[in-house]
Amino acid sequence: MALKIIDECISCDGCVEVCPTASIEVCDPIYVISAVTCCECVGYHKEPSCVKVCPVDAIIVDKDYFESESSLLEKYERSL
Ligand code: SF4
Ligand code: SF4
Helix, strand or coil: HHHHHEECCCCHHHHHHHCCCEEEECCCCCCCCCCCCCCCCCCCCCHHHHHHHHHCEEECCCCCCCCEEEEHHHHHHHHH
């Protein structure tokens, strides 16, 4: 998982509804992306769905956590 939700999150639920792997947990005060299951939408979409729908740009790349394409594809296959 190279994505994370930052403090700007307004808990609108938009990302939760579009996540194909159910990787976004409703938390207080901000939502949290599961590093275990998020595949960055690899295998599902060209771009991360959550990033596209977030109205306040609160989902960003976590530069401290990089995963290879093959690792993300493995997660995608596990999610099917
Ligand atoms: S990048 Fe895709 S799989 Fe990961 S949390 Fe966002 S919508 Fe879900
Ligand atoms: S779409 Fe953006 S603002 Fe809405 S819950 Fe997800 S991270 Fe928070």
